[in-house]
Amino acid sequence: MKSPTPILPLKLEDVSFEAGGKRLIKDLHCTFDAEPRSVIIGPNGAGKSLFLKICHGLIPPHTGHVQWNDANERSVRLNQAMMLQRPVMLRRSVSANIHYPLKLRKIPKSERNTLVEDALTQAGIARLRDHPARVLSIGEQQKLALARVWALKPQVLFLDEPTASLDPAATHAVEEIIRAIHAQGTKIIMTTHDLAQAKRIADEILFMFRGRLLERAPAASFFEKPENDLAQAFVKGELLWWRLGKAHRKNTDKQANT
Amino acid sequence: MAMVEIQDTKTVKGPDTGNMNDFGEAIRAALNLLITFDSDLMEIVGLSLHVSLAAIFIASIIGLPLGAAIALFRFPGRRFFSVLLNALMGLPPVVVGLIVYLSLSRSGPFGVFGLLYSPTAMIIAQVVLVTPIIAALTRQVIEDLWMEYKDQLLSLGANPVSALPTLLWDGRFSLVTAILAGFGRASAEVGAVMIVGGNIDHMTRVMTTAIALEVSKGDLALALGLGIILLCLSLGVNGAVYAVKEAAIRRHA
Numbered sequence: 001m002k003s004p005t006p007i008l009p010l011k012l013e014d015v016s017f018e019a020g021g022k023r024l025i026k027d028l029h030c031t032f033d034a035e036p037r038s039v040i041i042g043p044n045g046a047g048k049s050l051f052l053k054i055c056h057g058l059i060p061p062h063t064g065h066v067q068w069n070d071a072n073e074r075s076v077r078l079n080q081a082m083m084l085q086r087p088v089m090l091r092r093s094v095s096a097n098i099h100y101p102l103k104l105r106k107i108p109k110s111e112r113n114t115l116v117e118d119a120l121t122q123a124g125i126a127r128l129r130d131h132p133a134r135v136l137s138i139g140e141q142q143k144l145a146l147a148r149v150w151a152l153k154p155q156v157l158f159l160d161e162p163t164a165s166l167d168p169a170a171t172h173a174v175e176e177i178i179r180a181i182h183a184q185g186t187k188i189i190m191t192t193h194d195l196a197q198a199k200r201i202a203d204e205i206l207f208m209f210r211g212r213l214l215e216r217a218p219a220a221s222f223f224e225k226p227e228n229d230l231a232q233a234f235v236k237g238e239l240l241w242w243r244l245g246k247a248h249r250k251n252t253d254k255q256a257n258t
Numbered sequence: 259m260a261m262v263e264i265q266d267t268k269t270v271k272g273p274d275t276g277n278m279n280d281f282g283e284a285i286r287a288a289l290n291l292l293i294t295f296d297s298d299l300m301e302i303v304g305l306s307l308h309v310s311l312a313a314i315f316i317a318s319i320i321g322l323p324l325g326a327a328i329a330l331f332r333f334p335g336r337r338f339f340s341v342l343l344n345a346l347m348g349l350p351p352v353v354v355g356l357i358v359y360l361s362l363s364r365s366g367p368f369g370v371f372g373l374l375y376s377p378t379a380m381i382i383a384q385v386v387l388v389t390p391i392i393a394a395l396t397r398q399v400i401e402d403l404w405m406e407y408k409d410q411l412l413s414l415g416a417n418p419v420s421a422l423p424t425l426l427w428d429g430r431f432s433l434v435t436a437i438l439a440g441f442g443r444a445s446a447e448v449g450a451v452m453i454v455g456g457n458i459d460h461m462t463r464v465m466t467t468a469i470a471l472e473v474s475k476g477d478l479a480l481a482l483g484l485g486i487i488l489l490c491l492s493l494g495v496n497g498a499v500y501a502v503k504e505a506a507i508r509r510h511a
């Protein structure tokens with residue numbers, strides 16, 4: 001399954017996206033290298049999910065390029081995986097859900113069985129293997145979604161709020177799984193609203209606000225003192241921080257107009 | 259009608275009572291035919307099921323992938339196809355009968371096969387009748403499902419082509435309902451099979467055409483017996499639809 005060419009680094013050039021006449025992602029420039037765990041934070045509606053989907057190739061940007069190191073589109077597509085913010089369970093058993101993407105990759109059955117068993121055990125849902133996936137609790141579905149992408153052993157894994165509805169123990173378990181996946185050489189790009197989690201997991205932080213990438217810094221220095229004033233307010237959890245946002249938008253709009 | 263007459267005591271012993279007796283007589287005779295598995299009746303029921311099941315089988319093989327393809331693939335004329343399917347769904351059976359009759363008759367394009375007035379002709383007519391229903395309902399089901407699944411399936415590595423069987427499988431509960439609806443329509447219609455089958459005894463006589471004929475001949479017993487079976491079939495189909503829905507909700511939320 002591993003392609004001989006690494007698909008990273010991933011380069012975004014001047015990427016923007018609009019829908020309904022609104023620019024939702026604005027002028028993104030950035031590069032992702034293979035090693036560090038990148039965590040994207042920012043308020044609701046900042047465009048984090050859109051950003052991940054554009055990188056993952058689910059939505060085409062209106063302007064700009066998403067460029068992978070590997071020129072082979074198929075290999076790029078099959079060597080990355082994403083856990084959506086709202087994962088969809090197929091109407092079949094838990095284990096069949098994990099088998100599905102492996103079958104699409106034409107992995108032989110015996111090998112598939114091992115991968116599925118591993119993933120079930122790692123995600124702690126082995127006892128649920130024959131349950132219909134749709135009747136699982138939200139948290140269990142979250143773990144299944146993680147098991148499903150874990151089994152793919154991707155080079156890059158996008159995670160959109162992977163612990164959003166998990167209890168503390170499950171959150172801890174999922175963080176451990178993410179650590180393990182990363183330890184196996186998978187690049188992690190994820191979003192979270194849990195700043196403590198960002199601190200635990202991130203090697204670097206990307207701060208997004210209203211469709212813009214406002215700051216990118218190593219995790220330690222970011223949490224010590226973000227450079228951007230909005231990021232500062234966000235990290236401190238200031239309740240009225242969005243007022244700053246209004247002023248900020250006026251400023252940037254002015255800049256854009258001139 | 260009888261209810262109104264009964265209130266008038268003077269007419270209780272009038273001609274209506276005779277009809278009531280006829281009616282009761284007919285029901286008794288019909289039940290008798292059913293209980294004794296009357297061979298004529300069984301032959302007709304057997305042919306009906308044979309024709310409708312074959313038709314629904316063929317219509318599903320065509321209609322399911324066709325409907326799914328229209329839902330999934332972007333191609334020129336796709337919208338036209340959608341509208342066409344919906345229009346064909348409401349096609350009057352007699353019109354279908356007429357079209358199939360014309361194409362199968364001696365001078366028609368398929369006349370050489372000599373299929374007119376055979377069970378095969380009736381199967382063809384019902385396939386034409388039911389395929390649009392199955393395809394149109396499938397298109398709707400798959401389109402809705404694709405909305406929900408699209409990002410997930412593409413992310414997992416699927417494309418519209420490999421998503422097609424996935425969605426047909428995941429939509430199986432709704433699709434069974436569509437197929438049962440098609441079966442209901444096929445087994446209940448009379449116009450098309452009458453025209454292309456001709457209601458020939460021991461050959462192309464099915465339940466609906468037999469009922470039409472026996473009623474006009476005045477033999478109510480056979481007509482009623484067949485009517486009861488059709489009713490039970492319809493109840494059974496609707497019961498099955500209900501059971502499938504329940505099972506789907508229980509197992510897959």
Ligand SMILES: Nc1ncnc2c1ncn2[C@@H]1O[C@H](COP(=O)(O)OP(=O)(O)OP(=O)(O)O)[C@@H](O)[C@H]1O
Pocket residue numbers: 019020024042043044045046047048049050051085
């Ligand atoms: N297809 C679309 N059409 C129109 N607007 C959209 C579309 N997709 C997203 N948006 C808008 O884009 C903005 C960013 O959405 P996105 O889902 O990326 O936010 P997010 O940062 O992930 O937020 P959250 O933290 O709540 O998950 C939102 O305001 C949303 O309403």
Ligand SMILES: [Mg+2]
Pocket residue numbers: 048049050085160
């Ligand atoms: Mg989001």
